[in-house]
Amino acid sequence: MSNPIFDGLNPKQREAVEVLSGPLLILAGAGSGKTKCLTHRIANLIANGVKGNQILAVTFTNKAANEMKTRVEKLLFVSETAPSRLHAMPTVGTFHATCVRILREDIEKLDCGISRDFVIFNTDDTESLMKTLLKERGHDSQEIKHKAVLSHISSAKNQLITPSQYSDSCDQNRFTRIVTELYPAYQKRLKDHNALDFDDLLQKTVELFEQCPKVLEKYKSRWNHLLIDEYQDTNFAQYRFMRLLVDDHKNICVIGDDHQSIYSFRGADYTNILNFGKDFPTASVVKLEQNYRSTGNILNCANALIAHNETGHKKNLWTEKKPGPKVMIREIENERIEGECVAETIHDLVKEEKIRYSDCAVLYRINAQSRALEEAFMRRQIPYQIVGGTRFFDRKEIRDVIAYARLILNPRDDVSFLRVINVPARKIGPSTLETLKQYSGNYTMSLLEVVGNVEEMEELPESKKQTLKNFGRMISDFREKTFSSPVSLVLSEIIERTEYLKYLDDGTAEGESRIQNVKELFSVATRYDSAEQSLAAFLEGVALVSDIDRYDEASDFVTLMTIHASKGLEFPVVFLPGWEEGIFPSASAQFSPEQLEEERRLGYVAITRAKDRCILTHARSRMLFGKTDFSSSSKFLEELDEECTERVYLDIRRDAINRVPTYDFSRRRPFDPGIQKAREAILTATPKTRREAIFGIEENVGGFCIGSRIRHADFGEGTIVQISGDVLSVAFSGQGVKRIVGSVAPIEVMEEEVNEE
Numbered sequence: 001m002s003n004p005i006f007d008g009l010n011p012k013q014r015e016a017v018e019v020l021s022g023p024l025l026i027l028a029g030a031g032s033g034k035t036k037c038l039t040h041r042i043a044n045l046i047a048n049g050v051k052g053n054q055i056l057a058v059t060f061t062n063k064a065a066n067e068m069k070t071r072v073e074k075l076l077f078v079s080e081t082a083p084s085r086l087h088a089m090p091t092v093g094t095f096h097a098t099c100v101r102i103l104r105e106d107i108e109k110l111d112c113g114i115s116r117d118f119v120i121f122n123t124d125d126t127e128s129l130m131k132t133l134l135k136e137r138g139h140d141s142q143e144i145k146h147k148a149v150l151s152h153i154s155s156a157k158n159q160l161i162t163p164s165q166y167s168d169s170c171d172q173n174r175f176t177r178i179v180t181e182l183y184p185a186y187q188k189r190l191k192d193h194n195a196l197d198f199d200d201l202l203q204k205t206v207e208l209f210e211q212c213p214k215v216l217e218k219y220k221s222r223w224n225h226l227l228i229d230e231y232q233d234t235n236f237a238q239y240r241f242m243r244l245l246v247d248d249h250k251n252i253c254v255i256g257d258d259h260q261s262i263y264s265f266r267g268a269d270y271t272n273i274l275n276f277g278k279d280f281p282t283a284s285v286v287k288l289e290q291n292y293r294s295t296g297n298i299l300n301c302a303n304a305l306i307a308h309n310e311t312g313h314k315k316n317l318w319t320e321k322k323p324g325p326k327v328m329i330r331e332i333e334n335e336r337i338e339g340e341c342v343a344e345t346i347h348d349l350v351k352e353e354k355i356r357y358s359d360c361a362v363l364y365r366i367n368a369q370s371r372a373l374e375e376a377f378m379r380r381q382i383p384y385q386i387v388g389g390t391r392f393f394d395r396k397e398i399r400d401v402i403a404y405a406r407l408i409l410n411p412r413d414d415v416s417f418l419r420v421i422n423v424p425a426r427k428i429g430p431s432t433l434e435t436l437k438q439y440s441g442n443y444t445m446s447l448l449e450v451v452g453n454v455e456e457m458e459e460l461p462e463s464k465k466q467t468l469k470n471f472g473r474m475i476s477d478f479r480e481k482t483f484s485s486p487v488s489l490v491l492s493e494i495i496e497r498t499e500y501l502k503y504l505d506d507g508t509a510e511g512e513s514r515i516q517n518v519k520e521l522f523s524v525a526t527r528y529d530s531a532e533q534s535l536a537a538f539l540e541g542v543a544l545v546s547d548i549d550r551y552d553e554a555s556d557f558v559t560l561m562t563i564h565a566s567k568g569l570e571f572p573v574v575f576l577p578g579w580e581e582g583i584f585p586s587a588s589a590q591f592s593p594e595q596l597e598e599e600r601r602l603g604y605v606a607i608t609r610a611k612d613r614c615i616l617t618h619a620r621s622r623m624l625f626g627k628t629d630f631s632s633s634s635k636f637l638e639e640l641d642e643e644c645t646e647r648v649y650l651d652i653r654r655d656a657i658n659r660v661p662t663y664d665f666s667r668r669r670p671f672d673p674g675i676q677k678a679r680e681a682i683l684t685a686t687p688k689t690r691r692e693a694i695f696g697i698e699e700n701v702g703g704f705c706i707g708s709r710i711r712h713a714d715f716g717e718g719t720i721v722q723i724s725g726d727v728l729s730v731a732f733s734g735q736g737v738k739r740i741v742g743s744v745a746p747i748e749v750m751e752e753e754v755n756e757e
Helices: 011-017 034-047 062-078 095-110 123-136 146-158 163-169 174-192 198-211 213-222 236-246 296-306 335-352 367-379 396-409 414-420 430-443 447-452 462-482 487-498 500-504 509-528 534-548 587-591 593-607 673-684 687-695 751-756
Strands: 024-028 055-059 091-094 225-228 252-256 284-288 327-332 360-364 384-386 558-562 571-576 610-619 621-624 627-630 645-651 656-658 709-712 716-724 727-732 736-741 747-749
Touching (some): 055 095, 095 198, 123 174, 163 174, 236 252, 296 593, 335 360, 335 367, 360 367, 396 414, 414 447, 462 487, 487 509, 500 509
Parallel strands (some): 024 284, 225 252, 327 645, 384 558
Antiparallel strands (some): 709 747
């Protein structure tokens, strides 16, 4: 009778499962059945006499921990030798959950002033505490960001650096001196609350083990087999936790893939997995290289890319699956056509090959890339969801700036007034706002109109009156600007005078992402610069985006996410936009070999998310953060397996993908002075002449021409009779002439028009 513990394992997986003692390193390539190997090994340990409660398996997410528990239980239940052992299941959990369990038992032995009934402060709690400390110590919250201070403290804790050691561990400057002052104060305040933050859970556990040998011996005895998943993502504190537990019995199994180490910005140190053989010279090493996810062409491209990294364990993924379609590399004109190209391909796949929207994913390097993609999806009414983020126009920072624009255009917009009156903070509290609302109701005035009469409100102190008058004058100045300036300059004025970017800059990666999103809003705004009443046209376009961005939650969705967020996932069809120098790899990676290798690992992760099809795109020009740049294609594209790729370019004049078999895409295009001159002209052109340079005729704007026949989702068929910037005047049969925003309206050019062109 077959043994379910070994059923379905390939030879290398079985080799790893059969190792019952000593150090073991399992190098598990993408899609190689990592979780299966780990759970079957746990089941085999128990089947061979190891008590379940003597096994500790550590993961990084609760989801992974629960999946592991379920799989182990299932294996033990069907195994002949295991039913009697089900009462002694292994301990499976995240690092933090495991540390909480230890500290609940023994933290009082550490004599740190924290009792076992401690509370765990979440992010909101720690941010509130740090804000209070900054205020108490007289630091300007606009200059010293609480999140930046917390980020530095978190990094120190992950390196097991205590408050007393911090000043000696970093370069001395004004900011680090402030952190040196606040770190011990922060820890004291946590102690006063009998609280720990998330980083304390690991730090205090390591401290407990190091200072209380009897406690360490207890846990060494309790868990004489330790397994760690995603070992390439561990930081120093997690590494130290592992070493303290296993240095005697050395029954340690780690599983991971250094090729998928992409979280250095979170403190992950992938040298932990590289140095495992040095830490444990007698370690067995098993490589899982058979991939069960992707086709041969996809794997060959991933292997070719990662082979250019000089550091890391060498692996070569292979599969028994067919080669499948070649990895397609599309050269397109700009980010807008890139979005259209992705949307059209998905539309065709769903229509012609009957795949589901949920089979498709679009993975990008930075969040700001989602904007052009979202607009294209909305135009074609393709349902999508942003995973690990928020839809571009729903992001708080975008809604803040748009609220300023709405208030400028419509001074009676009290909703927008209330949103921005304290963004950035102006110390206008609830009582002041209530006074304004009462005055507004009594005299039938908008809140902004009330601000214009604030001198008559005796109940307000002079300081509040002055703040409100300054706000009113600023909005009035903005409004004057709209009569003579394009919308992009109006937005620029809003951001500069309110110091909104400074308000967003909290010293964290999230703050930088929000700043990038605001800059990306300029990419939208510049399309309306030449329109009549450009601010109104811009807000109309935004409103159209919001109105059609409604989908039934029960429907299936195309998934949009960053490559970082996609790790561990897989999709039949994967689109990878923006493979250009400066985006992927990022500009900062150009000057750091270590960063460049991590960017290449990120590319490897991106490609190996695909099961059947992988489509990469790079643009000749891209508007990002309100600026159009001409960039060369990513160096990573030249590192793919040429025999497994197919290069195509999109001819925007005919709006179709045209194959050019005689063109050698593996080499740079020869220098063409005419093309270079045209590109320089485009960079320095006005919006109007820029359109002429790109499309050849003034009337062809954004791919639309006067006289073109279009089909609108609500109004039916119509003819474009006038174009003003991105606003189209369309004569619809039985509907009259309607003005719509071409970039976001749910329209498509009718097929016969495309063919004629």
